[in-house]
Amino acid sequence: xxxxxxxxxxxxxxxxxxxxxxxxxxxxxxxxxxxxxxxxxxxxxxxxxxxxxxxxxxxxxxxxxxxxxxxxxxxxxxxxxxxxxxxxxxxxxxxxxxxxxxxxxxxxxxxxxxxxxxxxxxxxxxxxxxxxxxxxxxxxxxxxxxxxxxxxxxxxxxxxxxxxxxxxxxxxxxxxxxx
Numbered sequence: 001x002x003x004x005x006x007x008x009x010x011x012x013x014x015x016x017x018x019x020x021x022x023x024x025x026x027x028x029x030x031x032x033x034x035x036x037x038x039x040x041x042x043x044x045x046x047x048x049x050x051x052x053x054x055x056x057x058x059x060x061x062x063x064x065x066x067x068x069x070x071x072x073x074x075x076x077x078x079x080x081x082x083x084x085x086x087x088x089x090x091x092x093x094x095x096x097x098x099x100x101x102x103x104x105x106x107x108x109x110x111x112x113x114x115x116x117x118x119x120x121x122x123x124x125x126x127x128x129x130x131x132x133x134x135x136x137x138x139x140x141x142x143x144x145x146x147x148x149x150x151x152x153x154x155x156x157x158x159x160x161x162x163x164x165x166x167x168x169x170x171x172x173x174x175x176x177x178x179x
Contacts, residue, residue: 023080023093024050030165031173040082042171048084053077064125071120078118079134087169089128092118098138108133108147112154132167133158
């Protein structure tokens with residue numbers, strides 16, 4: 001597991017970086033997991049729901065009876081989101097890839113605002129929100145230290161290349177746990 005540039009952890013499982021696979025596909029490839037439309041099952045027990053971009057509004061919020069326009073003035077479209085039933089938390093996962101300096105640098109500084117917007121949306125359903133960036137290796141450059149520190153200072157999070165299942169509160173298949 002690599003978080004904030006540090007090694008450690010006891011699992012090989014994690015969300016592979018955007019472009020290689022999306023969350024729904026990744027979960028469906030893990031032992032004991034299957035994904036049917038938006039529902040995520042582990043050993044045939046529903047443990048989560050996954051939504052991308054517009055489906056977050058048209059399916060998830062609609063199912064909850066939440067009219068987004070009553071709470072925020074502009075839609076935010078998550079790259080991926082997962083509502084984990086086991087802990088009643090919605091994880092917003094934003095994937096950031098960079099090959100040359102540009103606007104993505106500044107987008108990393110918007111996590112506090114976006115997390116607060118998602119919290120407004122989830123308040124009527126009493127669902128907690130966590131905001132996580134999934135970053136590629138570009139952002140390991142020391143010039144990003146201040147912005148990465150900022151992300152943590154506003155109670156958001158980031159990972160490089162993958163997010164461990166345990167961070168999302170999802171079961172880790174026993175055959176994937178390393179000693």
